[in-house]
Amino acid sequence: MRRFLTDRARRAVAASLRGATRPAAPSPAPAAALSRPSPSAPSAMAAYMARAMSTSAAGTPPVSLDTINPKVLEFKYAVRGEIVTHAQNLEQELHKNPESLPFDEILYCNIGNPHSLGQQPVTFFREVLSLCDHPALLDKSETHALYSSSDAIERAWQILEKIPGRATGAYSHSQGVKGLRDEIAAGIAARDGFHASGDNIFLTDGASPAVHMMMQLLIRSEKDGILCPLPQYPLYSASIALHGGSFVPYFLDEETGWGLEVDELKKQVDEARSKGITVRALVVINPGNPTGQVLAEENQKKIVEFCKNEGLVLLADEVYQENIYVEDKQFHSFKKIARSMGYTDDDLPLVSFQSVSKGYYGECGKRGGYMEVTGFNADVREQIYKVASVNLCSNISGQILSSLIMNPPKVGDESYESFMVERDGIISSLARRAKALEEAFNSLEGITCNKAEGAMYLFPRLHLPQKAIGAAQAAGAAPDAYYALRLLQATGIVVVPGSGFGQAPGTYHFRCTILPQEDKIPAIISRFKEFHEKFMDEFRDVSRDEAPTGA
């Protein structure tokens, strides 16, 4: 009984706190609950009791859901949400009793984590890292026999020379080792054809902490809004919620291959402003996550112009810049676009995020990445530095790897050829996998799927029968979550329901990575097909003239 009261009271307090600290959520909610029922309206009595309980002295725990930060309680992160927890439980079950389930392994297609599915690290990068981790190897003659190319050894020397005291075990400058930042800047300049400076690089433990830093800087209260795509990578909605801001969605247009239209941006900004929201920044993910589209240059120009006119910071998530799978598209950084339009550092605050976790390298476990920060005045830059300094610095292996991906072996280097074989092998295989999965999805009844032009995901749309939607409702789950759960239980394949990324009202999707190794793709496709066909057979809406008598 007491437990029941506490639970009710908890939900009431959580709801009332949400009301007190956040304006009405933008509709649709960016990351709806997977299966948790929405809290019932708070009754004054329940709220009073919860408060009385949480402040009474002895007997109650010092920390409960009633008394934690409601911003923590509120946000969702579906990429590692309930469906993944369920998959982990099934995996443990499989481990204990391999015969207990209708499949023999869990296939994690929920997250862009290539090495977990068998992708091998790029040899050159790992050789350099191992030498930097244990520089004593560099002094030994046997080392040459162990390493595939002399330029890995040479590169390790060069990197160590850039690190004060060659101390890879020391905290660096809070933006990262200056010499490595300069190397990254040179890589950016070579990519874009425009100047870049190491002073503008902030090395971070992956792109996520960089995104948090910018949100922390820009968001003062729930009156500050950040424009984000829908569907979006839920890092953004989570970070905005954690920092107490307002998520201002703009919709990507599924009909035009997840097109990003400036008219839609303008409409959403105006609407947010009419509600008293100060829109601070625009998030663009290019190539798109979860949608896989690659923006056209003309489109990017319009977006830059829009940010300039509206006084917005452009937060460019460009972590998939090396993942392009179609001939007719190319990656252009937003900085290159802005500079090519004649805009200088004085015209437009622009932050570009990059990560060692994506691309052909996929080194998620190294937690390396950087942001290139341009167009902020010196005072504000100093504050960004201060925020970076509280965590002292990012990990040095990640810093080194960030410099390597922006300055890989070049023509003429001993390792160049073998490096390119590895690199192109990965990229072209990803392209084939994307195509095979897309075609498989499109071949099925009730599924349509845009092409993955880039990134690591497909985001197929489920045209679910009414009967399936009814079954989901009866189970207390969102229809796409219900589908994903049934898929997991039947096949061991883990995908993320579209509701975790946000989707147009009344539409249902799921995100599926293209990362299982190529030799597994046919089996995955046939397992998927078999499940889907059975699912449709179970739920297919029966038209009237086919209805059995008596229905």
Next chain:
Amino acid sequence: MRRFLTDRARRAVAASLRGATRPAAPSPAPAAALSRPSPSAPSAMAAYMARAMSTSAAGTPPVSLDTINPKVLEFKYAVRGEIVTHAQNLEQELHKNPESLPFDEILYCNIGNPHSLGQQPVTFFREVLSLCDHPALLDKSETHALYSSSDAIERAWQILEKIPGRATGAYSHSQGVKGLRDEIAAGIAARDGFHASGDNIFLTDGASPAVHMMMQLLIRSEKDGILCPLPQYPLYSASIALHGGSFVPYFLDEETGWGLEVDELKKQVDEARSKGITVRALVVINPGNPTGQVLAEENQKKIVEFCKNEGLVLLADEVYQENIYVEDKQFHSFKKIARSMGYTDDDLPLVSFQSVSKGYYGECGKRGGYMEVTGFNADVREQIYKVASVNLCSNISGQILSSLIMNPPKVGDESYESFMVERDGIISSLARRAKALEEAFNSLEGITCNKAEGAMYLFPRLHLPQKAIGAAQAAGAAPDAYYALRLLQATGIVVVPGSGFGQAPGTYHFRCTILPQEDKIPAIISRFKEFHEKFMDEFRDVSRDEAPTGA
């Protein structure tokens, strides 16, 4: 003129925002400004103009100090603050023109960063790391010739077996690799003699992100307070400010060797509560930073009892657990103390922070660490996991190193002897350096210094002449900041002013690490002495009977 107005307006807005979002700061301010004059009282006109400027459309930058998150603007982080920036500028000057300054190198005694000052990494740890970074080495016969012991190779194999797919390049579970967490838990159990579970370990990129996670969880608004020592490591004041909470200070007693008295805790909690603050947690740093004291077991018991009675979370910063320099003191974890008192997981929420950056290893650049989270209910634990999951996971090298420091070579292992020689060499040298510096400080006029029983710092007190305090005021600086700046300019030695850590009103200190290599200590001491004596000669208060005629 416009710039002047903007600056005035900026300060006015910042001040008014501070007023609006935070209650009166606890006195004394935990981290007072180094040299920035306090903002003048906002005039309504200036505030109005600033607001008008910041919201006017075109022409003004989208982001300025007026429009960033005031919590970012407010917090200070002296360990990498203005004095360090000044030192970095001097270093560049030295680099360009080695003869321009009265010293030939900058000695960074501002930060616990041992490898930056020449401490060598522990061989066993780095051997294992390099093998895990490039597992292909493990398959080659030449590898044995390169590595000093076969157990490093064996350990690398064991670690890879714990990582799913041996993929050190994959994101792990958001708490860290389960097998590594289990190994850490076994190390904790061996240390404490009480059970520990890998399920309670959250691996993080150093201890700082773990502290932020707990602050994010616990702080709902400025009405939530966190009890922190004064002096304190400014990570705490910075994190509390960034998360919008109230810093509730308790004073360590310098007279009794920086004693932590429960009466003082009680007094401060009661006072905070009388102001409407809900005190959520107590931060204890043991061994102390910046103070170097090691708590006695009896004292720790009283602290645990206090937290239990007052319903506080105990946040135990135990990152210096291996840095103990005196015979009569020993490290006891708070969990061991609590369990030895009979308190179980149900009695007391307790978080212990550990890091690979400290101890004899000092691997700051690896950004490894963990928190052991006990005494929270499952609902709340789930929320902590959710916060961890937004950044996906901590870096795998840091995770591996965390497991190594909690499970170093043991008696009987091939590498044990050489490992112990390295380990003990570092610890005993640190103890000698601490003693030499302490004695040197205590030998000087106007300085008193407690013993460093542990950690990596001394926190000497400056008994400054009135004339020196006057000179500091004339220069617009805090007296200890003025002293630190003069020291830097005369000797190249970088210390952090006591005001960066907080100190009892009217007292002045500085924090100086004990980390310069041992062969440099005599020269540092003589440079320091020479500076200090000149400083005292310049400012010594002249007593009346010695006053020159006419003064």
